[in-house]
Amino acid sequence: MDLRNAHILIVEDEEKVSRFVTRGLTAERFAVDTAHDGKSGWELAQTYQYDLVILDLMLPGITGGEVLRRIRKTNSQVPVLVLTARDMLGDKVEHFEAGADDYLTK
Incomplete structure (x- = not known):
């Protein structure tokens, strides 16, 4: 992957977290789109071909876990990084099994 042209989707409902991650990525010249709920x-x-999705789990509407399952159901190979406050081992196992590529707790 040519990182100079990487297009990243951040799905995060906490405005401060979303802005912080977006600011860091855009400073490194990544193209970033953000959504603040699962539906968006x-x-x-579905609309764009992303090089990475950074996904919170606790989202309004459709949960991050459901977004992850839908992404994987479409046979998408986009890497998905779960970034969440949920730090229980069971949550990590569940989402790795659902197709997460990595799991980081806030």
Whole structure:
């Protein structure tokens, strides 16, 4: 992947977290789209071809877990990084099994 042209989707309902991650990525010259709920995140994921999705789990509307399952159901190979406050081992196992490529807790 040519990182100079990487297009990243951030699906995060916490405005401060979303802005912080977006600011860091755009400073490194990544193209970033953001969604603040699961429905919008899923719609963007279907519409554009992203190089990475950074996904919160606790989202209004459609959960991040459901967005992840939908992404994987479409046979999308886009890497998905779960970024969440949920730090229980069971949550991590569940989402790795659902297709997450990595899982980071806030």
